Amino acid sequence: MNEEFYTAQELADKLKVNIMTIYRYINSGKLNAYKTGKDFRVSKEDYEVFLKNKQRNLLEEKNNQILQLSKEIEKLKSNIKKQRYGLVWVDVPEAFEDDVENKIPILKEEKSLAIENNDDKPTHLLIEGDNYHALTCLNYTHKGKVDVIYIDPPYNTGNDGFRYKDKRILDKYPDGTDVPKDSPYRHSYWLSFMKKRIELAKTLLTSNGVMFISIGNDEIAQLKLLCDEIFGEKDSHNIIHWKKNQKPQNASNTISESAEYVLVYFNEKPIKLVRGMKGTRTDERGSFKPSPLFTFDDRKRRTQTVPKGTPIECKVWKKGKLQAVRNKLAYLNILDEPIIKNGILQNDVRVDGQWRKTDTNGEFQKVVEDNRLFVNSNGFPNEKSYRDEDSKNVNTNLWLNAGYNELGKQLLDEILGQDNVFPYPKPIELIKEILRSINKQDAIMLDFFAGSGTSGHALLDLNREDDGKRQFILVTDNENNIMSEVCYPRIRNVINGYDFSGKEKQVLFEKTLTLTDLKKADAILEEIDGITKENEESKRWDKISKSINDGLLKMVGEKNIEDKKGGLGNSVKFYRADFVGENNIMHSTDKDKLELAYNAGELLAIAENTLYEQKKNQYYQIFKDKDRFTAIYFREEMDEYDEFIEEVRGIRGKEISVYVFSWESDESIYELEDLKNVRIKTIPQPIVEIYKQIYNLI
Numbered sequence: 001m002n003e004e005f006y007t008a009q010e011l012a013d014k015l016k017v018n019i020m021t022i023y024r025y026i027n028s029g030k031l032n033a034y035k036t037g038k039d040f041r042v043s044k045e046d047y048e049v050f051l052k053n054k055q056r057n058l059l060e061e062k063n064n065q066i067l068q069l070s071k072e073i074e075k076l077k078s079n080i081k082k083q084r085y086g087l088v089w090v091d092v093p094e095a096f097e098d099d100v101e102n103k104i105p106i107l108k109e110e111k112s113l114a115i116e117n118n119d120d121k122p123t124h125l126l127i128e129g130d131n132y133h134a135l136t137c138l139n140y141t142h143k144g145k146v147d148v149i150y151i152d153p154p155y156n157t158g159n160d161g162f163r164y165k166d167k168r169i170l171d172k173y174p175d176g177t178d179v180p181k182d183s184p185y186r187h188s189y190w191l192s193f194m195k196k197r198i199e200l201a202k203t204l205l206t207s208n209g210v211m212f213i214s215i216g217n218d219e220i221a222q223l224k225l226l227c228d229e230i231f232g233e234k235d236s237h238n239i240i241h242w243k244k245n246q247k248p249q250n251a252s253n254t255i256s257e258s259a260e261y262v263l264v265y266f267n268e269k270p271i272k273l274v275r276g277m278k279g280t281r282t283d284e285r286g287s288f289k290p291s292p293l294f295t296f297d298d299r300k301r302r303t304q305t306v307p308k309g310t311p312i313e314c315k316v317w318k319k320g321k322l323q324a325v326r327n328k329l330a331y332l333n334i335l336d337e338p339i340i341k342n343g344i345l346q347n348d349v350r351v352d353g354q355w356r357k358t359d360t361n362g363e364f365q366k367v368v369e370d371n372r373l374f375v376n377s378n379g380f381p382n383e384k385s386y387r388d389e390d391s392k393n394v395n396t397n398l399w400l401n402a403g404y405n406e407l408g409k410q411l412l413d414e415i416l417g418q419d420n421v422f423p424y425p426k427p428i429e430l431i432k433e434i435l436r437s438i439n440k441q442d443a444i445m446l447d448f449f450a451g452s453g454t455s456g457h458a459l460l461d462l463n464r465e466d467d468g469k470r471q472f473i474l475v476t477d478n479e480n481n482i483m484s485e486v487c488y489p490r491i492r493n494v495i496n497g498y499d500f501s502g503k504e505k506q507v508l509f510e511k512t513l514t515l516t517d518l519k520k521a522d523a524i525l526e527e528i529d530g531i532t533k534e535n536e537e538s539k540r541w542d543k544i545s546k547s548i549n550d551g552l553l554k555m556v557g558e559k560n561i562e563d564k565k566g567g568l569g570n571s572v573k574f575y576r577a578d579f580v581g582e583n584n585i586m587h588s589t590d591k592d593k594l595e596l597a598y599n600a601g602e603l604l605a606i607a608e609n610t611l612y613e614q615k616k617n618q619y620y621q622i623f624k625d626k627d628r629f630t631a632i633y634f635r636e637e638m639d640e641y642d643e644f645i646e647e648v649r650g651i652r653g654k655e656i657s658v659y660v661f662s663w664e665s666d667e668s669i670y671e672l673e674d675l676k677n678v679r680i681k682t683i684p685q686p687i688v689e690i691y692k693q694i695y696n697l698i
């Protein structure tokens with residue numbers, strides 16, 4: 001025997017199998033061999049590769065079996081629960097396009113649809129495709145990273161276009177069919193559809209992430225039980241009642257529906273949902289609402305000292321009488337000459353006025369000590385109520401003034417310059433209120449039933465309002481061209497501006513008045529004046545009108561626009577769900593995995609939030625975002641590896657994520673070990689593993 005080679009018989013003896021099995025391994029390409037006359041020779045090296053692959057396949061097979069068993073256990077557990085109490089339905093298998101069923105999902109960028117503005121604002125993601133596939137991909141890129149999910153799924157009313165592809169009867173309804181109200185499977189289809197999508201979405205949330213789901217009367221009960229099952233029953237989960245129309249609708253002769261619901265589900269750690277507080281301002285300490293320290297009740301007139309160090313926003317705050325804008329009888333008397341440098345008071349100044357908080361019970365002193373006192377642009381002392389610090393500022397489950405459906409339609413038609421573009425757009429105010437409530441200015445928001453893109457628009461508008469850095473991920477299919485003709489053009493127009501002729505209106509301030517409010521009406525009016533004057537917003541409007549309707553005090557900005565409505569800036573990358581390989585994930589071959597590795601670039605770029613491609617060749621790809629980079633070596637062959645390592649070493653970035661092709665999950669790269677800013681990861685096995693877990697979950 002040659003020391004470096006084995007004959008087929010020697011291998012059969014070594015592996016304790018029949019020689020025919022060895023020939024089969026050779027013929028199928030699993031074992032590399034050289035033909036010598038009638039027999040084969042296998043090098044020691046090839047034999048070791050064969051053994052390693054065999055072990056890997058065995059391990060994968062065992063892992064699959066474990067996953068299958070866990071799935072069985074989960075099913076049994078949930079059956080036991082169901083036998084006692086819970087939601088029972090026929091879990092109908094869902095079919096997808098034939099060519100998709102047995103492939104591996106990825107995201108592919110459509111470069112021509114990118115919207116780019118070099119404006120230091122966030123880059124957002126638009127994804128076209130079935131949300132089931134998009135959520136599968138996002139489970140690799142965004143597991144545990146999403147702060148808030150808002151969805152507005154089909155309500156299953158019987159005429160809202162909800163379709164379900166029942167895998168069992170595909171020959172009868174090859175394209176799926178709209179589910180009619182009298183279908184015996186109506187709720188089962190909807191629940192089967194929603195369950196797997198919500199389960200996939202839940203894993204994307206951060207531990208204190210929140211999911212908001214809009215829903216109507218047809219599925220509220222089923223959805224509540226389903227979500228209780230998925231998120232676990234907790235007191236903190238809730239249902240917001242949202243007043244959806246300005247006026248009652250007369251569609252029904254039994255009861256007119258003026259409200260619908262928004263289910264609120266917290267992931268592991270519930271957070272306080274704060275009240276949106278329109279008209280809030282932000283300083284380095286957080287979002288605050290100014291409230292006047294005056295009552296205009298002359299019985300409260302006294303002298304109090306505004307201390308040195310107080311911020312003064314009023315351009316000319318000087319000794320003497322200062323008349324209130326609204327109330328002729330109300331005024332301040334500034335008794336000392338203020339010295340102001342860079343907007344900060346340099347001396348103690350006594351002010352005579354109708355103080356709402358006084359030193360007598362220490363209330364005024366507390367405002368001063370908390371650094372919440374400031375003098376507004378009208379020259380009146382105000383206190384800042386910080387949203388995070390006000391324990392009473394918790395939101396309620398009754399939303400009467402969070403936009404109305406009529407406004408949603410009107411706005412969408414205006415942006416696209418057509419009538420009746422889409423029947424069900426939500427108003428942006430509803431989503432803005434949701435985003436305000438989680439109180440995170442750099443939140444990542446996902447909407448996987450994005451439709452006309454309202455939630456993305458709302459997020460952009462709120463970022464404009466409070467200088468936020470929130471990022472959206474919107475997913476929608478292209479049913480009735482909703483992505484190509486509505487969602488995409490809407491987001492593009494909002495970002496880049498659009499032609500518009502007419503009146504633009506925006507609600508700037510709203511308050512439902514209580515009796516207590518009426519007692520301090522003057523103060524509220526003063527507050528409104530203050531907001532109008534101080535706020536940058538005021539400069540954007542030709543007219544600001546105030547009205548009171550049904551106890552709701554409202555301030556609306558109006559502007560005549562003739563040609564172009566200015567864009568909000570920001571950038572967007574556009575992706576489509578795509579598919580690689582020829583086998584479903586549980587049976588993916590090495591060939592499928594290689595194809596996945598070649599095509600995983602965008603998935604990795606999204607996972608790292610480095611969305612801009614810098615370089616791509618046959619072997620590697622490099623993405624960038626500001627000073628962070630992702631470098632990917634996606635080929636099994638090492639031909640260009642040295643060049644790749646050189647390239648990575650040449651990158652002057654803050655953080656570099658390096659992905660290299662490997663059959664295993666945890667490789668290390670010695671060549672880069674000395675670089676501190678480099679994190680090494682592998683492809684494609686980690687993607688395969690996450691997808692497998694999903695496959696088993698469903």
Ligand SMILES: C[S@@+](CC[C@H](N)C(=O)[O-])C[C@H]1O[C@@H](n2cnc3c(N)ncnc32)[C@H](O)[C@@H]1O
Nearest residue numbers: 130131152425426449450451452454476477479
């Ligand atoms: C009720 S609409 C959402 C409306 C949206 N909130 C707005 O304001 O425009 C639901 C949307 O989800 C889309 N959709 C339905 N099933 C889907 C699926 N499986 N994957 C992706 N999108 C889907 C529909 O095309 C529809 O546009």
